[in-house]
Amino acid sequence: MCVLGLGLIGGSLLRDLTAAGIPAFGWNRSPETVTAASDEGYDVSGDLPATLARAEREDALVVLGVPVPALPDMLAAVARHAPSCGITDVTSVKGEVLRLVGRYGLSGRFVGGHPMAGTADSGWDATTEGLFRDAVWVVTTDGAAGEDATGYTAGESTGESAGGPAPADVEPWLRVWRRVIDMAVAVGAAVIPARARKHDKAVARVSHLTHVLAEALAVTADQGGALSLSLAASSFRDATRVAGTEPGLVRAMCENNRDALVTALDETIELLNGARRDLADPDHDISGLVEAGHDARLRYEARAGRSGSGQANRPFILLRPGTPGWLDQLHYAESIGAQIGLLEV
């Protein structure tokens, strides 16, 4: 494994892979990080062309551990110095990344990844072993049916995918896909498959929307002045926690997933307008929203486990990639948000 970028995600991944005995080396732009990681015994370098040439030589999977704005430079370097390696990434939007990857002609050997782990901190100093244990790691499936991996914009293909090209045609892509999944499993993550567009729509609702609402709630409370802040209790603290996230990170997520976030935001605004109308009319009540919200939270708890910890109750499906009917299984897994495991063919 070759990890490019040793921030919180990339660095923690390098730690976990090394700890698991999986050969892994890394690269980082900052000399300080290279020194710090080397001093801890990790196999890292500040020379990108040399690192990629080594990846090509050793047939390593290249993990792009950099944020979206840094991806174009990385993809150009990979195209040039590692012309046949499999590639994956760790960013929180997938459609935008697939488009970039397509622009560099790398779609046939790219599988998107989104490890849903993290803390408020960043950089090598924040890295830690075990960051991914029991975390969800989304792995994209665009390309599984042999379509161009940039099929993100081609609409949903649940029906026709099963009748796509013969499995043999997608074997190079499938090999990368298996390696990405094996890597995620090796560090203790729960792999959930999704096409990029479905992933982006889902995280718009549960993650990016959560950020936008937290910002708006924090601002509205602050507009109430000092007494409001003094009366803020644990419900407010928890609901605005992610408003403490570094603004650049929040913008990168939301602004790279505009369409899906607008759709989710429109639904939320409609719900809030309805509640506002009901509150302004003494003959109305807000039971509609409150009951629906309570039901939705209970469904979430049933899936996540009440603690929201690793004790998740989501379904688990075992797949044999490339065998007849497996694409139907894959789409079914996506539709029910199932974790998957791979069987040898």
Place this chain on the structure above:
Amino acid sequence: MCVLGLGLIGGSLLRDLTAAGIPAFGWNRSPETVTAASDEGYDVSGDLPATLARAEREDALVVLGVPVPALPDMLAAVARHAPSCGITDVTSVKGEVLRLVGRYGLSGRFVGGHPMAGTADSGWDATTEGLFRDAVWVVTTDGAAGEDATGYTAGESTGESAGGPAPADVEPWLRVWRRVIDMAVAVGAAVIPARARKHDKAVARVSHLTHVLAEALAVTADQGGALSLSLAASSFRDATRVAGTEPGLVRAMCENNRDALVTALDETIELLNGARRDLADPDHDISGLVEAGHDARLRYEARAGRSGSGQANRPFILLRPGTPGWLDQLHYAESIGAQIGLLEV
């Protein structure tokens, strides 16, 4: 102290007062709770008239530990059976309660209270010692200047209050006020003074709005289906936690504080509409909302302490009730959300 209603708040209060060696007895409607509390050695009864007659005899402070819908019956009973006792309550809205209190002619001996503690559970079984330690306990100040305690609707009186009636006129009310504060301090709470209207506006922003947004977020995520729920991580879990609150409790809070909540909700909807417009326009970004939200969260953290625990950094003001200038100090404390302590006159 006489605690009417031994649910989570009332029951925990009875435990704490008893543990602190403060004479306290209670009443509850349900015989099961009376038996359970008696079995644990608490001085409780299921006979409301007898309990109130005892409160009158012993000059106890009557604590209304029942939710808003049960208050009219309780107030009628207090008016009849305890004609001179001081009275306080523990509900999360204060204006509606002051109006009810006025209707029963009890304003001159009523001081509103709102202990901001609680868990998702309710009833005697959920009661616990120490529930109020380091919690905020809002104590209303309507009446401090001698105005009718139902002055909630009379507008803000910061300026003219200082020139109100002579302190002697408000002495009976002040005596109740001191007792409520002493009780809150005895169980470890941090007392913050506020007029009912200011309290209701503040909690609309930090508490009731938090509930409404949590409901809307949970519904929007749920509308994304199973994949969305599977990808929901800790940010979503924390932001929707209060959507798990029993719907009747959420409605009671929000629907008893309609005006203030509509104002807060309008501000939030305006912020969200702005973000929606910016997201829909590729030439725009959402830095405005994200930067403002981040700043607001930092101001909240600075006040609450990052942990949001008892390590609060809010200002603390010592008052001598009834002495010259003390009303100005009281309003100043409200305006900066300060905790207060009382000095002997």
